Amino acid sequence: xxxxxxxxxxxxxFIIFMSSFAIISYTEKKIADxxxxxxxxxxKDGKYSISQSFLSGSLFxxxxxxxxxxxxxxxxAVTTELLNNVKQYTTSPAFQNDYKQWRNNxxxxxxxxxxxxxxxITKKKITETExxxxxxxxxxxxTTDANAKKDFNMALEMSKKQLAEYKSGKSAQIDYEVNxxxxxxxxxxxxxxxxxxxxxxxxxxxxKQRLNEFLEATKGIDYNAALVERNGKKYFTNPKYEAxxxxxxxxxxxxxxxxxxxxxxxxxxxxxxx
Numbered sequence: 001x002x003x004x005x006x007x008x009x010x011x012x013x014f015i016i017f018m019s020s021f022a023i024i025s026y027t028e029k030k031i032a033d034x035x036x037x038x039x040x041x042x043x044k045d046g047k048y049s050i051s052q053s054f055l056s057g058s059l060f061x062x063x064x065x066x067x068x069x070x071x072x073x074x075x076x077a078v079t080t081e082l083l084n085n086v087k088q089y090t091t092s093p094a095f096q097n098d099y100k101q102w103r104n105n106x107x108x109x110x111x112x113x114x115x116x117x118x119x120x121i122t123k124k125k126i127t128e129t130e131x132x133x134x135x136x137x138x139x140x141x142x143t144t145d146a147n148a149k150k151d152f153n154m155a156l157e158m159s160k161k162q163l164a165e166y167k168s169g170k171s172a173q174i175d176y177e178v179n180x181x182x183x184x185x186x187x188x189x190x191x192x193x194x195x196x197x198x199x200x201x202x203x204x205x206x207x208k209q210r211l212n213e214f215l216e217a218t219k220g221i222d223y224n225a226a227l228v229e230r231n232g233k234k235y236f237t238n239p240k241y242e243a244x245x246x247x248x249x250x251x252x253x254x255x256x257x258x259x260x261x262x263x264x265x266x267x268x269x270x271x272x273x274x
Contacts, residue, residue, distance in 0.1 A: 047089050053210075055102050079261045087269065096203045103199055110192040115181035121174055122166055129163045204273050211266045211273075217247035218263060223256040 089095055136156040143149055165171040200206050226237040236242040241252075251259045 046085070050086050050089055051095060051098060055099060075255070075258045076261045079258050080265065083262065083265045083269075090207060091203070099203060099206060103201065106199070107192060107196065110188055110195075112185070112188050112192055115178075115185040118174065118178050121177050121181070122169070122171075125166045125171070125174060126163065129159055129166060133159045133163065208270060208273055211270050214247075215263060215266055215270075217245060218251040218259055221248065221252050221256075221259060223252065223259075225252065 133156060136152050136159060140149060140152045140156070143152070162173075166174065198209060200209055222238075222241065225241050227234045228237050229235075236244075
């Protein structure tokens with residue numbers, strides 16, 4: 001179970017929830033010596049979780065019920081030690097290389113290609129329509145059925161008229177397809193640009209983004225908020241609190257000692273980055 005004790009809205013959220021739900025019955029000196037062991041994971045897996053938290057901004061959580069059965073200990077010290085590990089790892093060349101590769105690959109996944117031009121669409125339409133005309137002309141030569149000939153002639157005339165429109169440069173169909181291509185391109189580009197904004201190219205920019213996300217998600221927590229249990233699950237009695245996002249609620253459960261320690265450390269880290 002402990003190996004699943006990994007949380008991360010960003011790195012700071014990872015700090016909060018790992019430190020609040022894992023561990024904790026050891027001295028401050030011992031924290032520095034075997035932090036990963038006490039968290040029930042390995043240094044490799046712990047750093048992987050930190051990396052994933054920063055890269056994806058996702059939230060890894062574990063059983064609150066199991067965590068509640070653990071001792072409390074010095075949560076503030078654990079939070080501080082975890083933040084030190086996070087800072088050390090996320091500023092390392094290894095993480096920076098991983099982030100650069102991950103970011104480049106993700107941007108490629110948007111598959112942003114330039115819109116097909118009017119000239120390209122027109123050329124394709126003309127080629128396709130000329131092929132259709134030849135098909136109808138051959139069909140007319142090879143049929144003796146009067147009704148079939150009538151249908152082929154009608155279709156042939158429509159195709160020739162369409163071909164003339166394409167060649168004239170005044171085709172509503174081509175206008176429509178050009179607009180669709182431009183819209184497709186712009187929609188994908190907007191999504192890619194928004195994602196790139198949320199995942200800055202520079203490593204310090206990414207850290208700032210994640211820390212700001214954490215601070216925004218965990219602000220204004222009422223640690224004395226009342227809860228009520230219904231069907232084995234606890235709910236806030238205040239509808240305003242119950243409507244809060246999952247990050248806010250997890251920080252509430254982590255408790256004031258952990259959450260406020262992490263918020264203070266996150267604010268200090270931001271000042272250093274600025």
